[in-house]
């Protein structure tokens with residue numbers, strides 16, 4: 521089974537279309553989305569429609585929540601962006617197709633905050649972190665914050681978790697402590713996706729390892745690499761593995777839309793050109 525795991529599309533249609541085309545070319549069995557389908561970008565309606573068409577399901581991200589209900593702890597640019605986004609898919613919004621509007625709203629309302637892939641407790645899916653599915657950022661430097669990472673790993677029901685939210689692709693690993701538990705004495709590492717060569721084996725090493733995988737962001741990468749990011753989970757054969765992919769897309773087109781066709785802040789367009 522090969523599963524494309526995508527996250528943080530952020531209403532970036534140009535990036536999403538390139539990722540979907542790449543997924544089509546790679547004999548993928550299914551695609552799942554970890555949330556933040558909308559917010560920040562210029563094409564929320566088209567991206568919701570494509571997620572409905574191509575993804576088995578999508579989780580709820582904090583920006584989906586913000587656009588649908590209310591922004592929580594957002595900076596002014598993000599909050600204003602969520603209000604503009606909401607206008608696009610409300611019944612009084614720019615799209616006069618009432619059936620499409622109702623379908624998009626229903627889709628957003630039914631998003632879950634977490635899921636188990638194939639009902640398998642070893643494969644947790646959340647938008648942000650296992651401990652706080654909508655809000656907690658797990659950054660690379662958090663490998664030094666052993667209390668924070670121990671809490672994140674302890675909150676997993678099994679061996680693996682897949683998260684988005686930071687827009688930085690990579691793999692956190694925890695080597696359990698002497699008593700075989702995740703604790704502050706465990707050894708935590710982060711492997712940055714762009715430094716990996718080939719697939720990363722999610723090897724449990726006789727039960728002493730746990731992993732948290734972040735596929736990066738389709739529509740607003742923040743690791744200094746402006747290319748769209750996603751991951752493929754391979755579950756055929758022995759231990760599962762994950763492979764990261766980066767794809768060029770016409771970011772200038774998306775940037776120009778943000779600057780010329782929306783009330784979104786210019787910064788939201790310009791950051792796409794540099795991936796930060």
Ligand SMILES: [Fe+2]
Nearest residue numbers: 528556583685
């Ligand atoms: Fe996001």
